[in-house]
Amino acid sequence: MGKALIIGAGGVSNVVVHKCCQNPEVFEEIMIASRTKSKCDAMKEKLDGGKTIIHTAQVDADDTDALIALIKDFKPEMVINVALPYQDLTIMDACLATGVHYLDTANYEPPEIPKFEYKWQWAYKEHFEKAGLTAILGCGFDPGVTGVFSAYAMKHYFDEIHYIDILDANGGDHGYPFATNFNPEINIREITANGRYWEQGEWIETEPLAIKRVFDFDGIGEKDAYLLYHEELESLALNIKGIKRIRFFMTFSQQYITHLNVLQNVGMTSIEPIAFEGKSIQPLHFLKAVLPDPATLGPRTKGKTNIGCICQGVKDGKPVTYYVYNMCDHEACYKEVGSQAISYTTGVPAMIGAKLLMEGKWKKPGVYNVEEFDPDPFMDELNKQGLPWHENFNPVLLD
Template sequence: MGKALIIGAGGVAGVVVHKCCQVPDVFEEICIASRTVSKCDALKEKLDGGRTKIQTAQVDADNVEELVELINRFQPDIVINVALPYQDLTIMDACLATGVDYVDTANYEPLDEAKFEYSWQWAYREKFEKAGITALLGSGFDPGVTGVFSAHAQKHHFDEIHTIDIVDANAGDHGYPFATNFNPEINIREITANGSYFENGEFIETPPLSIKRVYDLPEIGPKDVYLLHHEELESLALNIKGIKKIRFWMTFSENYLNHLKVLENVGMTAIEPIIFEGKEIVPLQFLKAILPDPSSLGPRTIGKTNIGCIFQGIKDGKEKTYYVYNVCDHQECYAEVGSQAISYTTGVPAMIGAMLVMTGKWKNPGVHNIEEFNPDPFMDALNKYGLPWQESFDPKLID
């Protein structure tokens, strides 16, 4: 079928590479590219010998010229961006310059400000339309599968959706006193920012982690969840008809929050540069360097994740509640692809989104969020490629 350029070599990229190799009829060739080519070579070594041909390359994803040169050399049909959110725009610029489709898992975030929103990428809509290429934004789990779940609920279960509660619960235990399950820098920036939710046409801001609930979720039990701002709220507010309220919830243990508070209090989560021994450093980037690498957590993480969406709305004139979710086992993920479930639940949807664009099912010139496409082939692929979904119609889930 074609060729994919995968930019990034961290935990999520490792899952994407594994899953692309499971679909060799679509991904005949892949190139893994990163600033540190040894990481790409290590991934290639694990998977060489199958039907998918693998090559590696060194590239600075902050450098458009380097990206363009690599794309022209490898000639991919699609670029799968699993690098850092700071690099989304340079990679999109390179795709525009070369006429290649684009997929990512997280929206752009400027390096000097903990602010993640779609405005920067949505500004590329007309350029991608004119170039005749597709940009699929946020094809991870949240954002990503949560948008597909919302499109699925809208298409098959409701005449009107009024409320969406996205609940991201991780009941995994890695045994460290403190570690993050994905990039520590991105994770901590996200959590320490103000929360927000969408209600009646506007976004209402809240102090960080100030709103807490307890959800009793299938297979993992009662968990403390906290309201966060998350990027899919912004696109779902536009794309789900009749929506009145959207909230995003994530689990954090008391232990995790205590560690985070201390780190915040002593300035280790700051993103403003400081001078240390004559050199400029960013405290949060230094903290990232000394915390456990998320890609190393796989062999020691036990337990499960439960990520899903609770919908309330109207069907045939009656009130209805619908809950659709995925439960993922950390140890099963590690046995299959060598990663914990957080990377797995992001990497699998990235492969599926790329596959649907490459096969033409989701090919639509312009810049699009995932819920704008027909959810049915994606929902089918989730069951086939390792993230089977379940559903419930129990109204007791709603607080």
């Protein structure tokens, strides 16, 4: 059917590439491009010989002109951005300049300010509309599938959804005293930021990890879940009818929290540059360099993830409670694609969103979050592509 350019060569990209190759009727040709071409070549070597033709290239995703030249040369229908969120805008600029569609898994974030806001990308809406191009934002799991879950619940089971709690649990064990399951820099910035949730038309801010709940997750058991701010709250608060409150919780072990507190107390999580041996460095960049690379955790990680949404609202004037979630096994993911479940649960939805765009099912000019599209074809694809979902109409609720 067409060609896609995949920018990035980390764990999520590895999953996207594998899954594109499993759907060659849509992805006839792909190009993997990254600052480090050897990583792209390693992926190509693993998967060459199938029906999907694979190309590789070196590109600096911070350089819009270089991206434009690459896109003009390869002529893809769309770009799948699984690079760093700092690079979203340069890639969107390149897509506009070359007339190709765009998809990413995380919202733009200025390198110097951990903001986690969509305003910079939403500002592109009119540009993409005028160009007749589609930009799909946040098409990973959270954000991504959590938005699709919410839209599916809204479409089929509610007239209004008043409360949404997003619950993200990782029951995996990689054996390290401390490591992050995705980019350490992004992960730690997210966790050490103030918590926020939407209630009665305004944002309520909390100290980092100040609110904790214990929840019994299917397939994992009881875990401590902490309230964080997560970017899908911003778009869901606008796009889901009737919202009175929406919150996001993620699980962390006490061991993880203890390590994080120590690192924060000694300044290692700071993004403020310091002078060191005649150079200026960010402590967080140094910490990222000494922590295990998330891409290496796959063969070590055992256990499951469980991510989903608990929705409360009304249908025909009657109260409805609905819980929809996915469980994913780290070892099964590694066996299939060579990545652990954190990368898998982000990469599979990115491919699904790209597939629906290429097929014309999720194609309309403008810039959109996933919950603004029809959730049904996406929900069908989750079951086909390795992320089957479960639903429960009588779940235990968080207070």
